Amino acid sequence: MDIPYTVNNRPDTGLYNAKLGMWLFLASEVMLFGGLFSAYIFLRLGADDGMWPHQILDVKPAFINTMILIISSVTIVQSWAAVKMGNLKKFKLYMGMTILLASAFVGIKSYEYYTKVHHYGLITNTRIQVTGYLDQDKTNDQVVAIIPDKHQAFESGKKFMETKLEAGAVSAGHHEPILFQRSDLVWFSNFMPRYNTFFAIYFTMTALHALHVIGAIVVLAYFWGPGSKMFHTNRAQFANRIEVVGLFWHFVELVWIFLFPVLYLL
Amino acid sequence: METNINHSNAHTSHDDQGHHEHQELKFWQKYIFSVDHKVIGIQYAITALLFLLLGFALMGYMRYQLAYPDTAAPYGFGKALTALVGQEMAPDGKMSGALYNSFGAMHGTIMVFLAIVPLAVGAFGNFVVPLQVGAGDMAFPKLNAASYWTYLPGGVIMLISFFVPGGAAKSGWTSYAPLSVISDHGPAFHPIMNGQTLWLIGMTVLIFSSLLGSVNMIVTIVQLRAKGLTWMRLPYFVWAQFVTAFLLLLAFPPLQAAGVMQLMDRIAGTSFFMPTGLVVNGQIWDHSGGGSPLLWQHLFWFLAHPEVYVLILPALGIVAEVVSNNTRKPIWGYKSMVYATLFLGVVSFTVWAHHMYLTGMGTKVSSFFQTTTIIISIPSVIILSCLVISLYGGSIRFNTPMLFAVAFMPMFGLGGLTGIPLAFNATNIVLHDTYYVIGHFHYIVAPGTIFAMFAGIYYWYPKATGRKMSEFLGKLHFWPSLILMNGIFMPMFFQGLAGVHRRWHTGGVVNGEALFEVTKHALHWNSFMSWSAWLLAVAQIPFIINFFWAWKRGEKVGDNPWEATTLEWNTPTPPPHGNFLKEPIVYRGPYEYSVPGEDKDFTPSWEEPKKSKTDLVNL
Amino acid sequence: MITTFLGLPPDASAEGFVIDHLLEIVHWFIIALFIGWAIFFFYMLWRFRAGKNPKAQYAGLKSHMSTHAEIGVVAIEVLLLLGLAIPIWAVQVKEFPTVGAIPVHAIAYQFGWQFHYPGEDGVFGRQNFRLTTGSNPIGLDWTDPASKDDVVVMNTMKAPLNKKLAIRVTSKDVIHNFSAPSFRVSKDAIPGIMNPIWFTPIRLGEYDIICGQLCGSGHGVMKGTVEVINQEDFDAFIKATKSAPAEAQLSSIP
Ligand code: HEA
Ligand code: HEA
């Protein structure tokens, strides 16, 4: 006996197998990211006073990425429609665009990660948290020389900068570093996951999301390239496949639509 | 047997089938990398049984330590232990505290994630469900194979972890942070090759496998049901697997997320589960802090409570099949069982924090979780009542599957009932983390679920192999097992009430004396329980012999040896690739036994009605 | 008392009896249920065995007694829940004593307990985990005047008879659990959280504190003791025990 409903819908459920499978898979994905989002809430509510950063991330690249994903949701639907209409060229065009957009997303995301590696923060034993860039020349085993950010993400850092400005210790542009004795610091690190729970959850969630994007790129590229042979042999099933990866792609976008405000804006 | 009225029996001789199939498959295609759900089911079954045995073996050593603390096991067992895990973990054949903890954590992990779930879902679900719904295979055969082939590496990773420096994970199967996060951190710390990290990686792999399996199971049940097999005609076993698959699908991912976070804590130095201000061994722990140990517990139990119903639902399904077949009458209250199961599935997502009453809960939160926990006991009471009442009016055949299925009921009953004192937070204060808890759930999973698994093996073995297992050996397996199981687990309630806590590598005795005065009068049970456990191991020998002997030598049987009504008995035996010779059509409910006016005491669901056309309405 | 018969140790606190009470009722309830079910169950097995009843009845049981039984079970459970369990917990949570009780911090570590009393001034000294040393195991900040008379002891918690104890349980490293079965109390000791428990010991003597949460390789031997003594002895103990270092050493601490 062959397996039925691989291509056509089962009449009473109105679904073909792969589509139902994808919906179920996405349900579990919702729970996966749901678990992470609830962890985010839990950590944020539980954070010590003043220890949760506000808008520490650069919104611009993330905003561009959001736009990229929104556009790609249109192109992927177009590519599916092209298969339905029997236009292979158009399919290749739109699918190619989707792949490029997705790759651009990953590229921009990598750039963002890269900038975090060079961004530092420190906490003094008086619980002042200052963020900025290192002055490599002046930093050594005794001293940390940090060029503070204009917009401090932590309340204590803001206050600290204001007093420094008033005292004339730094200029308004503050390009010169402030020196801290390492022995006065309880915490000092670049913005890697270990820096604090915010960066921990930021990196975990966005990396998991980026993995989904990369996975999608691989699958989409397959359908764009060798997989597209099926267009000629079994077009109905090919259209199904594009529909199903399309569902997945929309989900990946949707996750980002949640991630963006939660991590960058709130 | 006068059973051979159904037409499929004409094909019992296997000469004329299989030709229309594809070209000859090579051995490895047929038995190793097969995509046939039956082969995969059997692969799951054998792997899971081996893990069950391993989980039991670990417990054999632990029970020795509990009964005779700080002595090396005799007859070379102690030497073997040292040879396996090294002098540091098992000095001179004696178990160290670390080794005990590691065996305990791995016993729990292996039993739950590598033995019972794969056996209940991977083996029985895979083998039986497509047959029972009248499908040629699972909806996605390749995914099905992929699921097994991720399960196996997951298990292998867990096995490897026994042999890395410091031994396997030793923070309990619950892996509570911060203990789990800081464990194994030392001068020789390897970021990957250490017990806890391998545990997390293994779990991630296993979760992925179970995800593939559960998607497949749901799609198969929804999409591939045979003609006429409406929802309310599904065998209860299929319903149980259906709800189980949803539990796995939705409960596991949060643990996946938690597992990734714990991995980050261990490898990337994050503080998801690590609060500020940890001082370990007099040293300030180098991390940012700000995390929450309770977050791990919430995420873990959000999975692990639904998970315990994953352990019990397939078992209930098997018991229902076997009971109906051997009482020769329909299951009593089939519909209420189905609804109760669905209800149970939904509510099981809302009770998790009853494992966390003592973490410092307020009245509101604890009242909520107490209430949901009490609510969830209701569907269990309904299901078990239906099963017991199904006996009424039956003509009960006590063959081996039935014995195990019948014994399941009071054992599950005891386990379930002792869940109630745990469920009230006030009484939980006294019972939490004691052997009372261990007794509670082992009654459910050991003489409960394991017995149901045995029932299922004895029941479907003829379908898988064409031969019956020996009834004599079966009974020799059953009676000692039943008695010894109770010998192990009944004293746990007395010990628990006396304050004997779980996870004590000393068994409560230090230098020959009870460490805690309160527990003094309950510790003498330890050796009794341990002897019961070792004898239980001996009592499995008839089963193991039976299992392999019957494969080649067992009594040959026809397609429907139990005179059953559900679709799996409508295939040739063993079923060929593709299962059914012609597409089955279902005409009636799953358990039409002893229908008044019929000439035999079972009316298979695939048999065309003789009398009127009205039965066909539902086609 | 069925629970005593089954192994429950005698109660040594003024409040524990409510828990014993519920424990007792619940156990009678489940035992009665189990016996009831078991009788029915075995009767079915005997009455409807194939030898005695060769022909099964299609319809099965017709009466609705099971529904009634189920409703009964649910009713009793609800009664126990609303009538006993929730109120007992509410009292435990709400009535944490602040005045007239002996405040103690019970601080768990791998693998033992430190008990911190505020001393004669009744005020706990400031703590900072970065000050932890071998001689200052809980990181008391000696520059805080309130810390000067604080008392820190290991493993044995002295408690005066008939006086409420207001304990806050916490941990320095991993999760432990302060479980004192004789007083019917148990609470997780979680780093970063101060969990409250309270009770009144009503009998002199030594009682076990069991660690009720897996905390590492020494979990099984992690033992604490509550020593219930007379008020005078307790006062003398608080007076006599000095945990702060002598003035001379004090200055050398950063
Ligand atoms: C398959 C597994 C399984 C099942 C089904 C259950 C079912 C239940 N469990 Fe259990 N539980 C576990 C596995 C399971 N549990 C495990 C593994 C743990 C410990 C985890 C760990 O810490 O390591 C645990 C721990 C646990 C705790 C936490 C204890 C603690 O650590 O402090 C609690 C508390 O509420 C609880 C409650 C319940 C309740 C109320 C049910 C209810 O659903 C039970 C409902 C059933 C009934 C009420 C039975 C009805 C029967 C009859 C009425 C008649 C019977 C008689 C005859 C047939 C003759 N369980
Ligand atoms: C499904 C889950 C499951 C199962 C089935 C079991 C089965 C058993 N368990 Fe376990 N147990 C747990 C889950 C389970 N356990 C968990 C989660 C914990 C807590 C861990 C922790 O603290 O973190 C625990 C803890 C635990 C403890 C407490 C340890 C401690 O706290 O210090 C004890 C003590 O006696 C124990 C004993 C046993 C025994 C004697 C069995 C026996 O019933 C085993 C019976 C086994 C068989 C009868 C094997 C049959 C196999 C075959 C016949 C193989 C045939 C093979 C082929 C044909 C190829 N278990």
Ligand code: CUA
């Ligand atoms: Cu401390 Cu267990």
Ligand SMILES: [Cu+2]
């Ligand atoms: Cu639970």
